[in-house]
Amino acid sequence: MMKVAIVHDELMRRGGAEQVVMTMLKAFPQADVFTLAYNPEGTYPEYRDYKITTSKLQFLSKSVKWMQRLYFPFGVMAMKALKVHGYDVVLISNTHSAKYVNIDRNALVFIYTYTPFRLAWNPTSYSQYNTSKGISRWIFNQVVGVLRKIDKKAAQRGDYYLGMTEETAQRIRDAYGVTDIKLIPPDVKTKNFHVSSKPKEYYLLVSRLEYYKKADLAIEAFNKLGLKLIVVGNGTKAEELKQLAENNIDFRKGLSSEELAELYANCKALIFPQHEDYGITPLEANASGRPVIAYGVGGVLETMIPFTNDATKATAIFFKEQTVESLIEAVKLSEHLEFNPAFIRSNAERFDENVFKEELEKFVLQKYNEQK
Structure with a gap:
């Protein structure tokens, strides 16, 4: 039986990405879940039904605000230390940190990317960056430079890339140099x-x-x-x-x-x-x-x-x-x-969860069977 792990950036809020992960779990209900930090009260209650393993940042991330403040460098370090071992398939749901986890070399890795990490590749989408000046802007730019290097390097571990739309697929190509991207639009329940x-x-x-x-x-x-x-x-x-x-x-x-x-x-x-x-x-x-x-x-x-x-x-x-x-x-x-x-x-x-579930399951199983 194929053993699957699902890795998501963080489970601390209710958003579209967190809904996508719930559908991934319907496609692979026996999967274990790994994440940077988990707040049962902040995200969807359905996650309480699953085994969720968090990084060491869990002890400091009591809110989204603190998770964001500590993300660089502590969140990055915590995810790199999070071991996702013993799995045939690792399905990564990612914008920022999920792809940093420690994965077995022989695991087949699928990276579903919503968009490349905004702070690294589109820092002007943050008001804090736009309002920074002088030494603050210089520090921001140094952090952005480091994040781009480690983000691009981590992206190379994916065997297969999945994206939402052609626009986001082009961003993935531009940021990570990935050429072959399977498009599966996120679902609505x-x-x-x-x-x-x-x-x-x-x-x-x-x-x-x-x-x-x-x-x-x-x-x-x-x-x-x-x-x-x-x-x-x-x-x-x-x-x-x-x-x-x-x-x-x-x-x-x-x-x-x-x-x-x-x-x-x-x-x-x-x-x-x-x-x-x-x-x-x-x-x-x-x-x-x-x-x-x-x-x-x-x-x-x-x-x-x-x-x-x-x-x-x-x-x-x-x-x-x-x-x-x-x-x-x-x-x-x-x-x-x-x-x-x-x-x-x-x-x-046209975008119902059953459509997403069936397409994802079919693609993962096809690629897994090709490797056997």
């Missing part, structure tokens, strides 16, 4: 969402509240529009964003899956202001029969059907510029359109 017959009068934003997610853009737009916006999520920018928001904007966090599904089903549309590598939340909104108002770049170009002249054959409205004015224009347009919830739901079903 459509069974967890339902369509409402009578949506309510609010818009929805579901996101980690971090700098590059651009929640501030949505808040500023809805401050001007005066329409109700519900923001679901948490992150290092949470308090700052709450200070920015007017009374028509409501913040929520720690919701159950059922509570979140209810918010999706009854919203007028999901607001998606960021340039995302893929984006699970637009597909969750579609699984609920609801359209998306999205910045028209990145992953949404491959998952959404944009409105041109017939809203009944569309799943999203794209705004062209990442500005408050452009988003406001798109929201105002949505107020005059009638979308088809059944058509929108059918779009999400």
Whole structure:
């Protein structure tokens, strides 16, 4: 019997990558899980059903903020010391640290990369980097230089690379020099969402509240529009964003899956202001029969059907510029359109978890059998 290990960066929050790992575990239910740090309260409760081995950074990572602060160099060192031995297949779910683990030479290694590590390959996506000056910027650049070297070196251990979209595949090629990449788009668990017959009068934003997610853009737009916006999520920018928001904007966090599904089903549309590598939340909104108002770049170009002249054959409205004015224009347009919830739901079903599970399982087993 093929023995499988699944390695993920960290299990401390609820995000799209953590959902992908849950589907990986459905494809390989006997797999053991390894990660930098694990917080049962911060991530999805389903992980409590699995054996999870953490690095030594677990003892210091009591929150996402501390995990991020200690990541370089302690997180890197901790992952390099984490032994993933005795497995035929190691399936790595990775953006930053998962590929650093200590793996047997004879294991077959699959690296599913969401995007190359942002701090190394796209440091301007961090506000801390952008605001740094003088000696602070110099230190940042030294860290970035070191991270690029160790990140690229660790990437070479993969026997097979998997990616989400053609855009992210090109980033992998550029960063790591990898040429052959199997594309398997992340899944949406459509069974967890339902369509409402009578949506309510609010818009929805579901996101980690971090700098590059651009929640501030949505808040500023809805401050001007005066329409109700519900923001679901948490992150290092949470308090700052709450200070920015007017009374028509409501913040929520720690919701159950059922509570979140209810918010999706009854919203007028999901607001998606960021340039995302893929984006699970637009597909969750579609699984609920609801359209998306999205910045028209990145992953949404491959998952959404944009409105041109017939809203009944569309799943999203794209705004062209990442500005408050452009988003406001798109929201105002949505107020005059009638979308088809059944058509929108059918779009999400193209990316259902069973599709991802079957494609991943087939690919891994095929390559494993070829090696025998």
